[in-house]
Amino acid sequence: MLKIIVLVKQVPNTTQVKIDPETNNLVREGIPSIVNPFDLYAIEEALLLKEKFGASVTALTMGPPQAREVLKYAMALGVDQGVLLSDRAFAGADTLATSYTLSAGIKKIGIPDIVICGKMAIDGDTAQVPVELAEHLNIGCLTNVSQVLEIKTGKLKAVSTMDFSQLKISVKLPAVLAVNKGINEPRLPMLKDMARASHMKCNTLTVNDLNLDKNRISIAGSPTWVVKVFAPESNRKGRILEGSIDKQVEEVLKVLKEHEAV
Amino acid sequence: MTKTAEIVIIGAGSTGSSIAYHLAKKGVKDIVVLEKLGIGSGATGHAAGLIRHHYPSRELVKMAKYCSKKLENFQEEMDFDIDHVKNGFCYLTSENGNSFVDMVAMQRSEGVDVEILEPKEVENLHPKGPINTEGIGYGLLDYDAAYADPYKVAVGYVEKAKHLGADVRIGVVVKDIIEEKGKVTKVVTNKGDFSTRLVINAAGIGAVDINKMLNIDMPLKYMSLGHGVLIPDVEFDPNILTINDGSSENFLFFLRPESGGTVLIGMDQDDSNREIVPESYYMDVPFDKFGKFYEYLIKRLPFAKKFKIQTTFGALDLRTPDWNPAIGYLDNGPEGYYLAIGGSGHCFKLAPVMGKVIAESILNETTSFDFSIFDVNRLNKFSDDSFSGSFFVNEK
Numbered sequence: 327m328l329k330i331i332v333l334v335k336q337v338p339n340t341t342q343v344k345i346d347p348e349t350n351n352l353v354r355e356g357i358p359s360i361v362n363p364f365d366l367y368a369i370e371e372a373l374l375l376k377e378k379f380g381a382s383v384t385a386l387t388m389g390p391p392q393a394r395e396v397l398k399y400a401m402a403l404g405v406d407q408g409v410l411l412s413d414r415a416f417a418g419a420d421t422l423a424t425s426y427t428l429s430a431g432i433k434k435i436g437i438p439d440i441v442i443c444g445k446m447a448i449d450g451d452t453a454q455v456p457v458e459l460a461e462h463l464n465i466g467c468l469t470n471v472s473q474v475l476e477i478k479t480g481k482l483k484a485v486s487t488m489d490f491s492q493l494k495i496s497v498k499l500p501a502v503l504a505v506n507k508g509i510n511e512p513r514l515p516m517l518k519d520m521a522r523a524s525h526m527k528c529n530t531l532t533v534n535d536l537n538l539d540k541n542r543i544s545i546a547g548s549p550t551w552v553v554k555v556f557a558p559e560s561n562r563k564g565r566i567l568e569g570s571i572d573k574q575v576e577e578v579l580k581v582l583k584e585h586e587a588v
Numbered sequence: 589m590t591k592t593a594e595i596v597i598i599g600a601g602s603t604g605s606s607i608a609y610h611l612a613k614k615g616v617k618d619i620v621v622l623e624k625l626g627i628g629s630g631a632t633g634h635a636a637g638l639i640r641h642h643y644p645s646r647e648l649v650k651m652a653k654y655c656s657k658k659l660e661n662f663q664e665e666m667d668f669d670i671d672h673v674k675n676g677f678c679y680l681t682s683e684n685g686n687s688f689v690d691m692v693a694m695q696r697s698e699g700v701d702v703e704i705l706e707p708k709e710v711e712n713l714h715p716k717g718p719i720n721t722e723g724i725g726y727g728l729l730d731y732d733a734a735y736a737d738p739y740k741v742a743v744g745y746v747e748k749a750k751h752l753g754a755d756v757r758i759g760v761v762v763k764d765i766i767e768e769k770g771k772v773t774k775v776v777t778n779k780g781d782f783s784t785r786l787v788i789n790a791a792g793i794g795a796v797d798i799n800k801m802l803n804i805d806m807p808l809k810y811m812s813l814g815h816g817v818l819i820p821d822v823e824f825d826p827n828i829l830t831i832n833d834g835s836s837e838n839f840l841f842f843l844r845p846e847s848g849g850t851v852l853i854g855m856d857q858d859d860s861n862r863e864i865v866p867e868s869y870y871m872d873v874p875f876d877k878f879g880k881f882y883e884y885l886i887k888r889l890p891f892a893k894k895f896k897i898q899t900t901f902g903a904l905d906l907r908t909p910d911w912n913p914a915i916g917y918l919d920n921g922p923e924g925y926y927l928a929i930g931g932s933g934h935c936f937k938l939a940p941v942m943g944k945v946i947a948e949s950i951l952n953e954t955t956s957f958d959f960s961i962f963d964v965n966r967l968n969k970f971s972d973d974s975f976s977g978s979f980f981v982n983e984k
Contacts, residue, residue, distance in 0.1 A: 358902075398879065514819065514896035517882045524879020 328381035328477070329438035332372040333428065333459075334400055335362040336393040337449040361396045364444030366512035367505050371474065372442050373404045374510060379477060382406050384438070386431055388416055388424060394528050402515040402523035409435060415533040415540070420548035421454040428455070429462035430538040431531060437463060440482065441502045445470070456504035466501040472509050590774070590781040593755075594618035595950070597788045598762055598775075598798055601632040602738055602936045603928050604790035605745035605756075606943025612752035614947055619754040620782055621746070622775070624761050628742035630792040634903035635936045636815070636842065636854045638830060640677045640733035641700040644691055648912075649698045651941040651957050658940035659736055668744030670736045671847060676829035677733030678705070678713060680888075682836070683725045692728070701731040715828055716820075717891030723835050733830065735844055738936040745943070762791075765801045765925070772802075772924040786950070788926045793906045795929035802922055806914065807970045808930055811907045814878060818851040818895040831889065839884035843892065851895060854903075855881050907932035909970040915946060915962040926950060927964045 339360045361369075372383045385400035387393050388411040397408030411431045419427060432441065441463075446453035453469075460467030472487035475494070483496040487506060515523075533540070541547060567574040582588045594616060597604045600623035608621045623629075639659055641652045662670045681688075688704065695702050705727035711718050713727065746756050757779070765787055766774040775782045789798045796808055830844035840856035855878060878900070886893040906929060908914055914930040917923075928946055935942060941957060948955045 402879075514898060516821075516894050516896050517818070517886050518893040520879050520897060521883035521886060524883065 328375065328379050328440065329436070330372045330375060330381050330383045331432055331435065331438045331441045332365075332368050332383060332385050332400065332405065333441065333443045333455070334365040334369065334385050334387045334396045335444075335447050335449075336360070336387065336389050336396045337362045337447055340448050359392070359395065361399050362444055362447045362449075364446055364448065364507060365396075366444070367507055367509050368442045368444045369400050369403055369405065370510045370512040371503075371505050372440075373513070375440070375474065375477070376404070381439075384409060384435060386428065386435070387411070388419075388427055388431070391530075394530075397528045398523045398526065399515065401526050401528075402519040403513060404519075408526070408528035410528050410530045411532075411536075412530050413532040416544055418545035418548065419543060420550035421450070421452050422458055422549060423543050423545075423547035425455045425458035426462050426542045426547060427536075427538065429459055430536040432459075432463060434531060434536055437465070437500050439499045441500070443502065443504045445504055445506055453504070456502050460502040463500075463502070466497040467504070468495060468497050468501060469504040471503045471505045474503075474509075590783050591620070592618070593620040593782045593784045595620070595786045595788065596775050596782050596784045597621045597790055599623060599630075599789070599791040599794065600627045600742060600746055600756060600758070601630050601790065601792045602628065602635075602742045602745070602939035603632075603792070603931065603942050604788070605742045605749065606939040607788060607790060607928060607946050608749040608754045608756070608943075609745040609752070610943035610947035611950065612749045612754045614951060616947075616951070617753060619749070620784075621749070621754060621756040622760040622762055622777060622782075623756070623758050624791075624794065626758055627746050627756075628739040630794070631903060631905045631931060631933075632742050632792070632936060633739045634815070634901065635738040635933075636813075636844070636852065636903075637735045637738045637936060638677065638733070638832075638842065638844070639672075639735060639937045640730045640830075642679065642691075642695055642702060642728055642730050645961060646694055646698065647958050647961055649695050649700060651938060651959070653698055653700060654957070655938055655940045656732060656734065659741070659937070660734065662736070662741065662744060666744045666748050668740065668747060670740040670744055672734055672736040673826045673845070674732065674734040675827045675845065677730040678710070678829055678831055679728040679730070680710065680719075680724050680831065680833045680835050681726060681728070682723050688726070688728065703729045703731070705729055713829070714831065714889070714891070716822060716824070717889070719831070720888050720890060722887075725835070729829075735830065737847075741936065741939055745939070762798060762801075765798070767802060767922045767925075770922055772922050784924075786924045786926065788928055788946070788950075790928040792929070792931065793904050795906055795927070799927075802925060804918065804921060804925075806930075806964075806967050807909055807974065808906050808914075809909075809975050811905050811933070813903045813905075813933070814855040814881075814900060815903060816853045816855070816878075816900045817846060817898045818853060818892070819898050820849070820851050820892070821894040821896070822891070824849055824851055833885075833888055836884065839881055841881065841885055843885070843889060850898065851892075853885065905933045906930050907975075908967060909974040910966075913938070913942070913962050914964040914967055915942070915959060916949065916964045919965045929964075930967075 336359045338357045383405045385397050385405045385408045443456040470486045471484045473485040475483040480499050481496050486493040600621050643649050707721040707724050710727040711721050761778045764776040772787050791798045826845045828845050832842040842854045846852040908930040911932040945955045945959050
């Protein structure tokens, strides 16, 4: 039976971040945390492989204790178990330290046949963790995976879709897959699944449970420094139309025609 | 530049926009409505939209009855579709039906079509499957209950108010209210000042901040409800009745049809250990707590166990200790400062009457309803620690 680990991350729901009308700053307070939307495709792909080939699927995340919620969500969808890497000693990690810590977690669980990740997380947009993770584990990595074609004799064949090209590519297992948005249609949990998962326990691993070099985790192991976070300046100007609906529609049509959009 | 306005209304939720419409309809000119984010963007836009009648006091029942008719005829009267659906509503409680005989008699005397159901009748009430009646003392069926889109109600009022001459401004943040010799004189905003003799605070959850500008402190508290949009595995007609289970102390919920064949649920959250950030209406719906909620819900309504959870969101309200809104001028407050706040989760369904009686009271007319139970000055007798109960239980 295949062994699959799927990586998930709890992120702030950036679609609900509001702009302060006065300062134009992002209001982040009270923004709910969600499963990174890209990871939903990773979870779904793991579950589809499980249904097709038979597999045990473990969801793995690193984060504060409340990150347990995303593991429970994954378990509600059908993932067999959840593992949380949680320790103050992991905090402040960039992608390199994060991927290193995750690799130590994966070694502790046991390197599976396939590690599936979402393309990237919506809070950082770096897409670096999957490839770095493969390096730490010294295994192959396929990125931009848009279709898994077959798994046979220790090899996985997949389609990788980039901006201007498509590759049919195979990799020796174990391997890391970073899957694209749209590779599948992520399922939604049923009420009964959510009720069941609320009783399931996750395993929590702390820094002392893992065999790792403490200089390579948290801030100490992070060569990246964020100098400044700012909202990009928009040079597009909106226009609010006045008048009756018919007049407004007429105006919209006129503008669209001017720009040869219709 | 300072503009002049007869009346400045702060907030374009269902309350503020209804007040604007009713005042404009009575011929008041120079009404300015100032809205920080968007029409109905606060509690209104996140409300459940339930319209029903079974309140414990006669005054409230009268008002609820009036509102229910007004909302039913909203499209005709206001020329604006609010997605009104009459579907009926059943409240489930652990208490014995006998304790509510008088209340039901009073509601019937006001023309409310309401019935007490025995557990056996409750069991077969829902068209999608039996209701588990364990722990249910009785059900109270409100035949004429309905639901509608609260956001559209606010927009409907705003559109009509604008048509009647009201000046509704979006993206305007009130920074200060100036008081001179015990009278309000000016509203200071990020988009200019408005000199006026009358300011109506209808700012919903922002009302506390507006009060602070005049150093007014009242016993008010934020409360939040968790909501979920579900995709049923069976066809779910829009006119299937709403179930509101108030029988458990820990898990209070409602379940009603929503547009597009989906289902809306609302869950009471105990926020005693959570810090609420009023600046953000979007509250977290924590899994650990709601997993147990879902478990309770499908035990009560087994037909829902395969319903899929499409999304969850929170709603924030400002509540008073007795769950009634706080309306009127303060006895010891500045002249020209009128409050229409503390909706406590009720004010969407009361929007038509709120606008009506507030407009009448501001214009010193005889009010169509006795709304003394909403008198803002009653809050003096409460202290900050007099809050108790939960939304659904106290709503009965």
